[in-house]
Structure formats: C-alpha cells, structure tokens
Amino acid sequence: MAITLNQSDAGFEERFATFLTTKREASPDVDSAVAAIIADVRARGDEALVGHTQKFDGADLRSLGIAVSKADIAKAYGEADAETIEALKFARERIRSHHQRQRPADDRYTDTAGVELGSLWTAVEAVGLYVPGGTASYPSSVLMNAIPAVVAGVERIVMVVPAPGGAINPLVLVAADLAGVSEIYRVGGAQAVAALAYGTESIRPVAKIVGPGNAYVAAAKRQVFGTVGIDMIAGPSEVLVVADADNDPDWIAADLLAQAEHDAAAQSILITDDPALASAVEGAVMRQLKSLPRAETAAASWRDFGAIILVETLDSAIPLINRIAAEHLELTIKDADAFLPHIRNAGAVFLGRHTPEVIGDYVGGSNHVLPTARSARFSSGLSVLDFMKRTSILKLGPEQLRALAPAAIALARAEGLEAHGRSVAIRLNI
Amino acid sequence: MAITLNQSDAGFEERFATFLTTKREASPDVDSAVAAIIADVRARGDEALVGHTQKFDGADLRSLGIAVSKADIAKAYGEADAETIEALKFARERIRSHHQRQRPADDRYTDTAGVELGSLWTAVEAVGLYVPGGTASYPSSVLMNAIPAVVAGVERIVMVVPAPGGAINPLVLVAADLAGVSEIYRVGGAQAVAALAYGTESIRPVAKIVGPGNAYVAAAKRQVFGTVGIDMIAGPSEVLVVADADNDPDWIAADLLAQAEHDAAAQSILITDDPALASAVEGAVMRQLKSLPRAETAAASWRDFGAIILVETLDSAIPLINRIAAEHLELTIKDADAFLPHIRNAGAVFLGRHTPEVIGDYVGGSNHVLPTARSARFSSGLSVLDFMKRTSILKLGPEQLRALAPAAIALARAEGLEAHGRSVAIRLNI
Numbered sequence: 001m002a003i004t005l006n007q008s009d010a011g012f013e014e015r016f017a018t019f020l021t022t023k024r025e026a027s028p029d030v031d032s033a034v035a036a037i038i039a040d041v042r043a044r045g046d047e048a049l050v051g052h053t054q055k056f057d058g059a060d061l062r063s064l065g066i067a068v069s070k071a072d073i074a075k076a077y078g079e080a081d082a083e084t085i086e087a088l089k090f091a092r093e094r095i096r097s098h099h100q101r102q103r104p105a106d107d108r109y110t111d112t113a114g115v116e117l118g119s120l121w122t123a124v125e126a127v128g129l130y131v132p133g134g135t136a137s138y139p140s141s142v143l144m145n146a147i148p149a150v151v152a153g154v155e156r157i158v159m160v161v162p163a164p165g166g167a168i169n170p171l172v173l174v175a176a177d178l179a180g181v182s183e184i185y186r187v188g189g190a191q192a193v194a195a196l197a198y199g200t201e202s203i204r205p206v207a208k209i210v211g212p213g214n215a216y217v218a219a220a221k222r223q224v225f226g227t228v229g230i231d232m233i234a235g236p237s238e239v240l241v242v243a244d245a246d247n248d249p250d251w252i253a254a255d256l257l258a259q260a261e262h263d264a265a266a267q268s269i270l271i272t273d274d275p276a277l278a279s280a281v282e283g284a285v286m287r288q289l290k291s292l293p294r295a296e297t298a299a300a301s302w303r304d305f306g307a308i309i310l311v312e313t314l315d316s317a318i319p320l321i322n323r324i325a326a327e328h329l330e331l332t333i334k335d336a337d338a339f340l341p342h343i344r345n346a347g348a349v350f351l352g353r354h355t356p357e358v359i360g361d362y363v364g365g366s367n368h369v370l371p372t373a374r375s376a377r378f379s380s381g382l383s384v385l386d387f388m389k390r391t392s393i394l395k396l397g398p399e400q401l402r403a404l405a406p407a408a409i410a411l412a413r414a415e416g417l418e419a420h421g422r423s424v425a426i427r428l429n430i
Numbered sequence: 431m432a433i434t435l436n437q438s439d440a441g442f443e444e445r446f447a448t449f450l451t452t453k454r455e456a457s458p459d460v461d462s463a464v465a466a467i468i469a470d471v472r473a474r475g476d477e478a479l480v481g482h483t484q485k486f487d488g489a490d491l492r493s494l495g496i497a498v499s500k501a502d503i504a505k506a507y508g509e510a511d512a513e514t515i516e517a518l519k520f521a522r523e524r525i526r527s528h529h530q531r532q533r534p535a536d537d538r539y540t541d542t543a544g545v546e547l548g549s550l551w552t553a554v555e556a557v558g559l560y561v562p563g564g565t566a567s568y569p570s571s572v573l574m575n576a577i578p579a580v581v582a583g584v585e586r587i588v589m590v591v592p593a594p595g596g597a598i599n600p601l602v603l604v605a606a607d608l609a610g611v612s613e614i615y616r617v618g619g620a621q622a623v624a625a626l627a628y629g630t631e632s633i634r635p636v637a638k639i640v641g642p643g644n645a646y647v648a649a650a651k652r653q654v655f656g657t658v659g660i661d662m663i664a665g666p667s668e669v670l671v672v673a674d675a676d677n678d679p680d681w682i683a684a685d686l687l688a689q690a691e692h693d694a695a696a697q698s699i700l701i702t703d704d705p706a707l708a709s710a711v712e713g714a715v716m717r718q719l720k721s722l723p724r725a726e727t728a729a730a731s732w733r734d735f736g737a738i739i740l741v742e743t744l745d746s747a748i749p750l751i752n753r754i755a756a757e758h759l760e761l762t763i764k765d766a767d768a769f770l771p772h773i774r775n776a777g778a779v780f781l782g783r784h785t786p787e788v789i790g791d792y793v794g795g796s797n798h799v800l801p802t803a804r805s806a807r808f809s810s811g812l813s814v815l816d817f818m819k820r821t822s823i824l825k826l827g828p829e830q831l832r833a834l835a836p837a838a839i840a841l842a843r844a845e846g847l848e849a850h851g852r853s854v855a856i857r858l859n860i
Contacts, residue, residue, distance in 0.1 A: 084844040087837035098547055101537055109531075116781070117528055117795055122774055124808050138845050171844055207807040226663070229808030233656070254853040261849040293848050336825070343821065344552050351546070351825035356853040359826060362838045365547055366822035377637040378554050378659030380820040390810040391773065392796040395766070395781035396789060408792045410517035414601055415568050418723050419691040423684040423786040 002268075002285075002306030004278070007316060016309075020323060020374070024236055024265040024305055027215065034190040034219040041194035046201045052191040057133070059166045061186065066202045068168070068184035073177050076170035084139075085174060091363045092143055092178050098365035099151045102384040108393065115400045118393035123153035124229070126204070127387060128196035129181065130211035130221075131172055133162035133188055139175035140361060144368045145211050145382065146179035152387035157181045158206055160196060162188020188213075193220035197228045210386070212369075231386060232379060235372035236265035239357050240326035240346075242317060243281075244333040245274035247353065252277075253284035255330060258358050260301035261294040267305040269324065271317050278308045318342045325376040328357045347376045402428060432698075432712070432736030437746060446739075450753060450804070454666055454695040454735055457645065464620040464649040471624035476631045482621040487563070489596045491616065496632045498598070498614035503607050506600035515604060518569060521793045522608050525573055528795035529581045532814040538823065545830045548823035553583035554659070556634070557817060558626035559611065560641035560651075561602055563592035563618055569605035570791060574798045575641050575812065576609035582817035587611045588636055590626060592618020618643075623650035627658045640816070642799075661816060662809060665802035666695035669787050670756035670776075672747060673711075674763040675704035677783065682707070683714035685760060688788050690731035691724040697735040699754065701747050708738045748772045755806040758787045777806045832858060 005015055040048040050061045077085070108118035127149045131142055142159070149157050159176050161168055163186040176184055185203055187195060193213075199205035208229035209221055221230045239259040243252055256268035272278050285302060289295050311317040314333060321329065325345035333339060336351040343349060347370030350357050361368045369382035396404065405424050412420035435445055470478040480491045507515070538548035557579050561572055572589070579587050589606050591598055593616040606614055615633055617625060623643075629635035638659035639651060651660045669689040673682055686698035702708050715732060719725050741747040744763060751759065755775035763769060766781040773779060777800030780787050791798045799812035826834065835854050842850035 081844065083840050087840035087844070090837040091841065094541075097541065101539075102549070107531055111524075111527065111795070115794065119532070119796075119813075120770075125774065135846065140841055140845065226803065226805070229805070251853075251856055254849065254856045257849040258847070258853040261847060288849075288852070293846070298849060340550075340823070344555065345819075346821050348822040348824065351823065352827070354828050354831045354857060355824050355826045356831075356857065358842065358850045358853045359831070359834055359838055360822075360824050361850065362841045363834045364545065364824045364826075365541070366549075366824055370822075371819075373656065375656070375659070376819065376821070378819060381822055383549075383820065385815070389775075389801075389806065389808060390813065391776050391806070392778040392790075392800075392811055393770070393781065394778065394785050394790050394794045394796055396785045396794075397782070398784050401784045401786075401789070404789055404793045407517035407520040408789055410513050411521065411570055411792045412788065414511065414514040414517070415570065416565065416723070417688070417691060419684065419687040419718075419728060420788045420791065422718070423681075423688040423788045426681055426684045427784060427786065 002282070002302050002308055004308045004310065006310045007312055016320065019307060022305070024267060030215050030219050034216055034223060037190040038194040038220060038223060041191050041200065042198050049187050049191055049195060049200060052189065053187055056189055057162045057164050059163045059186065064163065064166055064186060066185050066187065068173065068186055073173050076173035079170040080174050084171060088139060088143065088171070088175055088178055091140065092147065094363055094365035095143055095147045096151065099148050099367070099384050102148070103151065104385060104388065113400055113403055114397065115404070116393070116395035120391045120393060121388045122391065124208050124387050124389065125154070126156035126158065126206040127154045128206040128209040129157060129159045130192065130209060130213050130217055131159055131161040132213055133164050133168070137161065137169040137172050139169070139171040140368065141212065142172055142175035143179050146176065146181050148367065148382055148384045149387045150180040152384045154387050156183065156206065158196060158203065159184045160187050160192035162186070162192070190216045190220035193217060193224060197224035208387070210382070231382065232371060232375065234369070236263045236267065238267040238269070238326055238372060239328040239330065240269045240271065240321065240324055241330040242314065242321065242333060243270060243272045243277060244314060245277055246334065247277060247332055249277060249280035249284045250288070251353070252281045252332065253288050255356050256281070256285060256302070256306065257288055257292065257298050258356070259328070260298040260306065261292060264297050264300040265305065266301045268302060269307045269309065269326070271309045271311060271320065273311050273314050275310055278310055282308065314339070325374040327370045327372045327376065328360070330355070330357055345376045347371045347381050405430070432732050432738055434708070434738045434740065436740045437742055446750065449737060452735070454697060460645050460649050464646055464653060467620040468624040468650060468653060471621050471630065472628050479617050479621055479625060479630060482619065483617055486619050487592045487594050489593045489616065494593065494596055494616060496615050496617065498603065498616055503603050506603035509600040510604050514601060518573065518601070518605055518608055521570065522573055522577065524793055524795035525577045526581065529578050529797070529814050532578070533581065534815060534818065543830055543833055544827065545834070546823070546825035550821045550823060551818045552821065554637050554817050554819065555584070556586035556588065556636040557584045558636040558639040559587060559589045560622065560639060560643050560647055561589060561591040562643055563594050563598070567591065567599040567602050569599070569601040570798065571642065572602055572605035572611070573609050576606065576611050578797065578812060578814045579817045580610040582814045584817050586613065586636065588626060588633065589614045590617050590622035592616070592622070620646045620650035623647060623654060627654035638817070640812070661812065662801060662805065664799070666693045666697065668697040668699070668756055668802060669758040669760065670699045670701065670751065670754055671760040672744065672751065672763060673700060673702045673707060674744060675707055676764065677707060677762055679707060679710035679714045680718070681783070682711045682762065683718050685786050686711070686715060686732070686736065687718055687722065687728050688786070689758070690728040690736065691722060694727050694730040695735065696731045698732060699737045699739065699756070701739045701741060701750065703741050703744050705740055708740055712738065744769070755804040757800045757802045757806065758790070760785070760787055775806045777801045777811050835860070
C-alpha cells in the first residue's frame with residue numbers, strides 16, 4: 001500500500017513537505033575504498049585493472065583481454081535475438097534524428113560599436129561511457145548515452161563495462177556497435193573510472209565520463225571530477241502520473257508499476273482529482289503485481305515510496321507538480337497541451353492517454369537519461385550539449401579599443417587591479 | 431623568472447606533460463568543518479547565521495540586520511564614484527546585449543511517424559549568487575554572474591556577501607542593484623551556502639548556487655550539490671598568449687602581468703616562435719613589475735607558475751595550445767582569424783593585437799566566468815543556459831503508439847522489464 005495524501009486534509013502541507021524530502025537511497029560511505037582504488041590504478045595501470053577485476057568481477061583479464069575485440073562483437077551479434085537487433089536499430093534511428101536537432105549553432109557577429117563577438121561550439125575530444133554489468137546492463141542506455149556524443153562529433157567514445165565471471169550482455173555490445181562506440185573495455189567499478197580519467201597502458205584517458213553506476217562508480221566519478229568532466233549522478237527513477245477521472249485504472253497502474261519494477265528505491269506517484277480513480281488504481285496495482293516477474297522489487301517500491309495524492313482540482317495540483325519536479329511526468333488528462341505551459345520543473349513530459357512513459361525509455365527519440373531526485377528544478381536531461389563546449393570570441397581593432405578603454409580602465413582601477421588597466425592603456429599610449 | 435620550455439629540446443614532451451599537471455592550489459581539507467556549519471544552519475537557521483558571522487566576519491547581524499535594505503543600497507550609490515557607476519552601466523549594457531543572443535529557442539515538431547516531440551526551456555526559479563568579501567569582492571563579477579540569470583528569466587536572484595567588520599564594498603551593492611539582483615544578505619562562507627540551499631527564517635532557499643569563493647565556500651557548494659545545482663568550482667585564473675615576432679614586448683608583458691596580479695596561484699604563459707621576443711618580454715615583465723601596486727602577488731605568480739614556451743613554428747604550437755586548454759587565450763599573431771579554427775579547447779579567445787584579455791574581464795560583453803585548470807576540454811563559460819533547463823516532450827496518438835509498440839515491447843522484454851512492456855501493450859490490447 002502506497003501512502004495517500006489528501007490536499008483537503010489539515011496538515012497536508014507538512015506531510016507533503018516531508019514526503020518531498022524523503023531520502024530513497026542510502027549513500028554508503030565508500031570514499032576511502034574508492035580513493036585507494038583510484039590511487040592504485042594511477043600507480044600500477046593495467047596491472048591494477050587486472051587485479052581489481054579478478055577480485056570484484058571474478059574475471060581474468062589476462063586471458064580475456066582488457067579490450068573487447070572485433071571478434072567479440074561479431075560473436076555478440078550471433079548470440080543476440082534478431083528481433084531485438086532490429087528494435088535497437090529502430091530506436092537508434094529515432095534517437096539520432098531527435099538529437100540532431102539539438103546541435104547548437106555557432107554565433108559570430110559584429111555589434112554596433114564594431115566589436116566582433118562570438119560563441120563557437122566544439123565537441124569534447126574523448127568521452128568515457130560507463131555501463132553497469134549484471135541485471136542493470138541495459139542496451140537502451142548504451143544508445144541513449146552514446147548517440148548524443150556521436151551527434152556532437154566526439155571522436156573517441158570509450159565504453160567500459162564489467163564482465164562478471166567473464167560475461168558481457170551481448171545486446172550491450174551490439175548496442176555499442178550500432179551506436180558508434182569506438183573502443184570497449186571489460187572493466188567496471190571505480191577502477192574503470194580511474195582508467196578513463198588518468199589512463200593506463202591499454203586505455204588512453206578521456207576528457208569527460210558519463211553513464212550510470214553503483215555507489216562505487218558514483219563516488220569515483222565525484223573524485224575524478226575536475227580532472228575530467230562528469231554527467232549528473234543519477235538517482236533511482238521516478239514517475240509522476242497526473243490523471244483525471246476519465247482514465248482506465250489498469251493503464252495507470254501499469255505505468256506506475258513500470259517505474260516501480262526498476263528498483264526498490266524507485267518512486268511512482270499518482271495525482272488525481274478523482275477519489276474513485278485513486279482507489280481503482282490502487283486495486284489494479286495490487287492485481288497486476290501478482291503476475292510480474294519482478295513483483296518483489298515493484299511491491300517494495302510501491303509500498304515504501306509509492307504515493308497517491310488527492311487534489312481538489314487539477315489546477316490546484318500545479319504547485320505540487322512543480323515542487324515534485326519529477327524525472328518523468330505523464331499528463332493523462334483531457335487537454336494535456338493546455339496544461340503544459342504551467343509545468344515548470346520536469347525532466348520529460350508525456351502528453352495524453354497514449355504516451356506511456358515507457359515509449360520515452362526506448363523509442364520515442366528523446367533521451368531517457370533525465371534528472372532525478374527533484375533536480376529537474378535546476379538541470380536537464382542528457383543532450384548533445386553535454387558533449388560540446390562553447391568558446392567565446394572577442395576581436396577589437398584600435399578604434400574599438402579606444403571606445404571601450406575608459407570604462408575598462410575605470411573598473412580595473414576601482415577593483416584595485418592596476419596591471420589590468422595598464423594592459424589596455426599601454427596599447428593606446430594613455 | 432618564469433620557466434622556459436623549448437619545443438626543440440630533447441625531453442620537451444616530458445617537461446611539458448609535467449608542466450600541464452602541476453597543481454597551483456593547495457586544497458585544504460575543510461570538509462568536516464564545513465559539514466558542521468551546514469548542519470548547524472539547518473538546525474538553528476538565522477541564529478546560526480548570526481553566530482557564525484560574529485565569529486568569522488566580526489559583524490553583528492543582530493544590529494546590522496541579515497538583509498541589506500533599500501536604504502543600504504541608496505547609501506552605497508552615495509559612496510560610489512560617479513565615473514565607476516557609469517562604467518558599470520556601460521558594462522551592463524554590453525553584457526546584457528551579448529547574453530540576450532544566448533537565449534535558447536524552444537523546439538516543438540511532429541516527425542514523419544506523426545509523433546510530436548519537443549524541447550522546452552524554462553528558467554530556474556531561484557538562484558543564489560555568492561560574492562566574496564574583502565579584496566576579491568569584485569563588482570564586475572556581480573554583473574557577470576547576475577546578468578545571465580536575469581536574461582534567462584530567473585525570478586529570484588539572491589546575493590550573499592560577507593561584511594567583514596560590518597562593511598560591504600559599496601560598488602558590489604551598486605553592481606547588484608544595476609544588474610537586477612532581487613535580495614541581498616550580508617552573510618558569507620559555508621553558512622551562506624547552507625542558508626541558500628536549505629533556507630532559514632530570513633532567507634528562502636534557492637534551486638541553484640553560483641559564484642566564486644574560498645575553500646570553505648567551494649567545499650560547501652560540493653556538499654549541498656544535489657539538493658541544489660551548483661556552477662563549476664573556479665580555480666585560479668590563467669592566460670595563454672600566443673605571439674609572433676611582430677609584437678611590442680611591453681604589450682605582451684602587460685597582459686601576462688594583468689593575469690599574474692590576480693593571485694599568486696594565477697598562471698601566465700607565453701608561446702612564441704621568436705626567441706628574441708621571448709627575451710624581450712621577460713625583460714619587460716621584470717621592468718613593469720617594479721611599478722605595480724600588486725607587485726608581490728604578480729611576481730610570485732610569474733616566478734612559480736609563469737612559463738615561456740618556444741616553438742619552432744606557430745602551427746606546431748596548436749597541439750600544445752589545445753592541451754593547455756587555457757581559460758583565456760590571446761592570439762596576437764598576423765592572421766588570428768585563420769588560426770582560430772585550429773583551436774579546440776579554450777574558455778575564451780581574444781583575437782589580434784588590440785584585444786587584451788582585460789577587455790573581456792569588464793566590457794567586451796562576453797562572460798568572464800570561464801573554465802580554469804584545463805577544464806575547457808569539457809566545459810564552457812557561464813551563460814544563460816546555466817540558468818535554464820530543458821524539458822523534453824513526447825505525444826503519441828493511438829496510431830503512433832501502434833507503430834512504435836513492437837520495438838518498445840521487444841526492448842523491454844530483452845531487458846527483463848515485463849511491466850515496461852505491459853504499460854505499452856495494455857493500451858493496445860496486445
């Protein structure tokens with residue numbers, strides 16, 4: 001049973017505020033263990049990768065090789081189901097086509113003072129992509145992380161993926177190949193992050209590392225940040241479904257459970273103005289749970305973090321929706337388009353009754369790497385911009401320098417920076 | 431004396447690699463002190479702000495007030511020099527006009543399958559702006575941090591600035607008022623960052639915190655990251671001047687010293703293909719140093735971190751320039767525009783002999799908050815985008831859902847996520 005919050009109850013605001021700040025994940029303190037692994041990889045390179053991989057993944061890189069070979073990839077195609085390969089290709093084309101629209105345009109112009117200004121975009125030269133092993137080794141995530149980098153123009157996309165017991169999910173290798181990943185190494189954990197940041201004999205360093213991982217991977221990314229760039233640290237997934245009375249409770253329940261099956265720390269929330277729908281959805285969740293292979297995970301998520309919020313009107317839900325700032329927001333209501341301009345904070349919005357969030361996970365075309373844990377208040381999903389950077393340009397001639405000099409010199413002197421003033425004045429003999 | 435590296439010497443590559451990775455800043459371990467301050471502000475709110483401010487800044491907020499009032503700002507205008515106020519207004523207009531070009535456009539479209547997609551940009555609702563006290567309390571930085579937020583459409587821009595002994599630089603208050611800052615509080619350090627992230631009785635929380643600060647401020651920003659967004663952690667400033675033979679050594683020396691006077695950990699680098707220019711610049715630096723008010727700081731920076739790199743040809747400097755990935759890059763060479771396309775990594779580029787970097791610090795119009803410590807390899811200067819976030823949009827009708835369903839269901843099943851498949855299938859009775 002998820003909790004129910006009723007907007008018309010006294011004490012709602014306090015309960016809602018508590019709900020908002022509930023932590024869903026323990027953060028085990030692995031910082032010192034991770035620091036030791038990173039130091040070891042910096043000191044011993046490949047030898048350290050071999051040692052840690054033997055210990056954590058039970059895989060012998062001396063015989064398997066650190067690098068995944070072309071033959072390994074060919075073998076993976078042989079092992080993968082043909083229908084799934086076709087589905088990956090279908091997804092790839094849709095993701096690529098959407099992300100191509102995100103390429104930023106350079107801007108170079110001359111202003112009324114004759115000063116030339118500009119913003120020029122360039123791709124990051126080399127990017128590392130972390131892919132988890134085991135059950136969370138998702139080929140769709142490989143597409144979602146690699147394709148924006150390819151579209152940005154990144155030359156080297158370096159994937160690392162642990163091979164527990166020596167095995168890598170063949171679909172992950174196929175997805176990497178289809179997406180355009182340039183190099184793949186069978187290492188994981190903090191040791192893989194260290195190798196990407198500092199390099200070893202086998203793995204040349206990259207400039208930025210993206211992709212999800214466990215607590216060790218997240219801590220390692222935090223520790224190497226500065227030496228390389230990192231993406232956001234992803235938390236457990238979440239969905240907020242906003243539904244009016246005119247909905248099939250089974251559809252809503254299916255959407256809530258799709259999120260809940262990811263992880264016991266995932267969160268599914270329903271906001272509705274119809275108490276009858278709320279009860280019907282609760283019943284449908286319980287019924288559908290019974291036939292789910294991942295029933296245990298989904299049940300734990302729904303029990304511990306699921307919520308049904310009853311509101312008086314959908315309009316009165318708007319401030320709640322913006323405070324929740326959900327990773328995924330479904331608007332399964334009469335006129336979703338008219339409601340949309342009120343949405344201020346959300347990673348992705350799914351409009352109408354025929355846009356289940358799952359479409360966005362795989363084949364919608366937009367990215368499924370989205371801000372979690374209310375971070376949609378200040379950050380965005382993964383995009384081509386995450387793999388590019390902007391250089392600003394200034395160009396003055398003598399006339400422009402003369403025009404701008406007095407203000408620049410005045411500000412430099414006001415800030416006590418005499419050498420700043422001189423670097424302008426010396427060019428004008430003033 | 432700065433070090434000199436000569437590209438034609440044996441051992442150059444090794445020396446250059448060591449030079450690149452030299453740390454210029456000690457990072458004192460203040461994490462536990464900062465964690466205690468943050469916990470105290472969360473527990474005791476304003477009372478903690480008053481206590482820490484008394485201790486660290488020697489200022490009594492009980493009598494001064496936590497908030498800076500309209501009367502305080504009016505008083506600051508009275509204390510500020512009229513010419514400097516005019517210079518701030520001149521800078522504001524140029525910065526605003528450049529940043530207005532950075533506003534991203536929403537993108538909403540229907541693809542060939544009839545699927546509606548989109549990317550919608552919204553401003554962050556509330557932003558905190560940290561401004562250091564003391565000698566590093568720069569009005570120009572207030573403009574550079576606040577104006578992009580104003581242009582983005584941020585409603586609440588909340589400035590915090592310590593008042594050592596009760597005093598705040600009047601120009602900082604004037605700059606804040608001119609830029610459009612909405613609230614100002616006279617608190618600093620980790621306690622100010624904690625107040626911005628979690629709120630107190632006087633200070634409502636924000637969603638993102640930007641602005642430079644000392645080791646305590648940087649550690650506090652790292653610790654509250656996740657609860658709020660943060661900008662990059664700025665390191666000491668740096669300039670790379672690339673000069674051909676046809677340069678006045680005094681101009682180059684002035685540019686190198688403008689950077690060096692910031693901080694003993696600042697870095698000034700000259701790359702040239704002309705040994706005679708290199709010697710002449712070295713001499714000019716020594717001469718100019720003598721008449722600088724901040725000679726001690728500038729001399730320490732030049733001695734400890736300054737460098738002259740002699741190259742055989744300017745073309746052979748390109749890989750070095752891109753590896754250095756300087757915050758500021760001056761191309762004071764014959765055809766700077768033709769050289770520009772080779773530049774891959776730089777925060778800002780200043781083209782030609784009449785564009786000293788200092789113009790970009792104040793009145794060029796582009797932002798002076800730029801990536802330091804080689805992070806231009808993976809990040810960009812501050813822009814309007816840092817104060818906005820993108821929400822992706824998907825909308826399918828029954829027909830589009832039918833078209834996309836088979837691939838989505840195939841991928842969900844391949845990933846072992848049965849509830850994902852069901853949330854699509856249930857809508858199509860498949």
